[in-house]
Amino acid sequence: MGLYPVSKTAVKLKRGNSYMLVANHTSMIDIMLMLALVKQPFIFVGKKELARIPLFGFFYRRTCILVDRSCNQSKHRVFSEAQRRLNQGNSICIFPEGGVPDDYTLLLDNFKDGAFRIAIDYQIPILPFTFYDNKKRFPYRFSVGSPGPLRVKVHDMIPTVGTSQEDRRELKLKTRQLILDDLQGMEN
Numbered sequence: 001m002g003l004y005p006v007s008k009t010a011v012k013l014k015r016g017n018s019y020m021l022v023a024n025h026t027s028m029i030d031i032m033l034m035l036a037l038v039k040q041p042f043i044f045v046g047k048k049e050l051a052r053i054p055l056f057g058f059f060y061r062r063t064c065i066l067v068d069r070s071c072n073q074s075k076h077r078v079f080s081e082a083q084r085r086l087n088q089g090n091s092i093c094i095f096p097e098g099g100v101p102d103d104y105t106l107l108l109d110n111f112k113d114g115a116f117r118i119a120i121d122y123q124i125p126i127l128p129f130t131f132y133d134n135k136k137r138f139p140y141r142f143s144v145g146s147p148g149p150l151r152v153k154v155h156d157m158i159p160t161v162g163t164s165q166e167d168r169r170e171l172k173l174k175t176r177q178l179i180l181d182d183l184q185g186m187e188n
Contacts, residue, residue, distance in 0.1 A: 011154055013040045013127075018086045019157070020119040020126045024108055024179050025095035026135035028056070033131060033150055034093055035063075042091035045078055045114065047099060069098070075114075082118050092118060096172070104135075108180045116172045120165055125157040128175050130182040153182055 013019055021042060023030065031044065046064040051057045065081045068074035082092055094115035097108070119126050130153040137148055155178055163171065 011038050011127075013038065013091070015040060016089055018089060018122065018124045019091040020115055020124050020160075021091055021093040021129065022096050022115050022126060022175060023093075023129035023131050024183065025097045025099065026131065027138045029134050029138040029150070030095065030131060031060075031063075033134065033152065034129070037129070037152060037154075038091070038093075040091060041089065042093050043085050045082065045092060045094045048074070065092075078114070079118065079121075083122070086122050086124065091124075094118075096175070107183050108176065111172050111176045113168060113172065116168045116175070117165065119160045120163050120168055120171070123161050123163075125159050125161075126171070126175055127157050128155040128178055129153065130155070130179050132183070132186050155179075155182075 019042075021034065021038060023034065031046075034042075034044075044064040045067060046060065048066040048068045051061045051064075051066060053060070065078050065085070066074075067078045085092065092115075096111035096115045098112045115126070118124075132151045132153070133148065134150060137146060137150060158171065158175060158178075160171070
């Protein structure tokens with residue numbers, strides 16, 4: 001779809017359709033950036049611990065399906081809540097790395113299965129985004145960062161119609177490689 005400075009674009013999706021939105025996760029600003037980009041209704045799946053952050057947590061609880069990754073029952077609730085939201089015509093956004101990597105030198109962590117499991121179960125297309133500048137502009141380390149543009153590449157959708165859970169690993173690796181190739185290309 002293209003590389004955009006955030007201030008000049010919004011992703012226009014077909015109204016009434018649901019999508020699985022995925023992106024690399026490097027900063028707290030990733031959530032705000034996704035909200036600025038996608039104008040159709042969507043809900044995040046995010047880790048429960050972040051709901052405790054003052055002020056941020058207040059809004060986070062209202063825009064997320066919260067998951068306690070240490071509890072299998074919580075993970076199962078995510079799938080039933082995702083189904084309810086998809087049935088309402090919403091899309092789902094998951095950062096498939098499962099959190100911001102502790103290793104700041106890591107370009108892209110391995111992806112977890114959740115986003116791909118849901119996309120396959122509900123046969124909704126995956127829409128990958130590459131966030132290029134978030135780590136540089138607003139990292140989790142508060143002693144670094146700089147003002148400047150936030151560039152995003154919105155990739156072509158990856159269809160899931162006709163796929164099964166047996167295709168999940170391949171779909172996950174394909175999506176990760178797409179974003180990784182982009183990030184490596186921007187480093188050179």
